Amino acid sequence: xxxxxxxxxxxxxxxxxxxxxxxxxxxxxxxxxxxxxxxxxxxxxxxxxxxxxxxxxxxxxxxxxxxxxxxxxxxxxxxxxxxxxxxxxxxxxxxxxxxxxxxxxxxxxxxxxxxxxxxxxxxxxxxxxxxxxxxxxxxxxxxxxxxxxxxxxxxxxxxxxxxxxxxxxxxxxxxxxxxxxxxxxxxxxxxxxxxxxxxxxxxxxxxxxxxxxxxxxxxxxxxxxxxxxxxxxxxxxxxxxxxxxxxxxxxxxxxxxxxxxxxxxxxxxxxxxxxxxxxxxxxxxxxxxxxxxxxxxxxxxxxxxxxxxxxxxxxxxxxxxxxxxxxxxxxxxxxxxxxxxxxxxx
Numbered sequence: 001x002x003x004x005x006x007x008x009x010x011x012x013x014x015x016x017x018x019x020x021x022x023x024x025x026x027x028x029x030x031x032x033x034x035x036x037x038x039x040x041x042x043x044x045x046x047x048x049x050x051x052x053x054x055x056x057x058x059x060x061x062x063x064x065x066x067x068x069x070x071x072x073x074x075x076x077x078x079x080x081x082x083x084x085x086x087x088x089x090x091x092x093x094x095x096x097x098x099x100x101x102x103x104x105x106x107x108x109x110x111x112x113x114x115x116x117x118x119x120x121x122x123x124x125x126x127x128x129x130x131x132x133x134x135x136x137x138x139x140x141x142x143x144x145x146x147x148x149x150x151x152x153x154x155x156x157x158x159x160x161x162x163x164x165x166x167x168x169x170x171x172x173x174x175x176x177x178x179x180x181x182x183x184x185x186x187x188x189x190x191x192x193x194x195x196x197x198x199x200x201x202x203x204x205x206x207x208x209x210x211x212x213x214x215x216x217x218x219x220x221x222x223x224x225x226x227x228x229x230x231x232x233x234x235x236x237x238x239x240x241x242x243x244x245x246x247x248x249x250x251x252x253x254x255x256x257x258x259x260x261x262x263x264x265x266x267x268x269x270x271x272x273x274x275x276x277x278x279x280x281x282x283x284x285x286x287x288x289x290x291x292x293x294x295x296x297x298x299x300x301x302x303x304x305x306x307x308x309x310x311x312x313x314x315x316x317x318x319x320x321x322x323x324x325x326x327x328x329x330x331x332x333x334x335x336x337x338x339x340x341x342x343x344x345x346x
Contacts, residue, residue: 011065038078041106047159075344125302138164160243193209218241
């Protein structure tokens, strides 16, 4: 079978800044192999993780440039490879390949796909995959959090942060969120108490807001030095979940400091007799260990979205060729919520 339809994709030409993202064109569509599905990608998510991949600092990526970035995508089945019986043409599907999403078409193993219901907004749907599933699993899979539990969320106006606030509100949690002053309205709109991390000491603010008691859980994507301060915000028996190292990629923290932070997070603090716990969460590692759990969680979030219970904060929806400009905004911490790439019209 010959197909002469061309398509576009974004390529990381070399590790570096946003300028290394190049728009490329292929002369013909890829053909699915046995057990694969070709997908017409409607939307691809963007986020801080994509910029880490672009910089060559994401530990889970062994690929060297050139390659297609894009941690997650949402699309529609466009062609079936031999032996695929679980999916049909025109069916909505999603996946989280870590790289490969910034493309108008791609071929993927049918085993990795998550089926999605009809009628979802593609921009909102792609927010469910990396950002909201990260938030949902940290809120539900690590420790049971009864209604009324108190949580501190760092980078609360970001893609995962807003997911944590919205899902936490559904669970009846009391949420506090650090964000720049300009993003406080977003934090409040999601039912949380904002803390200006630039003007105020969040440790002192949490002590004040909780009358010295501290919080049950802290979700910290900032990095090693920040984890130490977040640990001080916990009540006895509280839990600190680190899930990123933002300040390493921005240059605000160096590798030795981050490694010391990991030592304390994964080992040092566990030896203290204060009942506090700490751990690191990575969605891709958890998916590898519990692949069915991942599919169940994404499907559950799709259902909540379909029912109107979730309204993810979408900062902007832009065409695929604007990927470089989006990464510049991410690097400058200008984004509230998530920017979505529109890969094909819908």
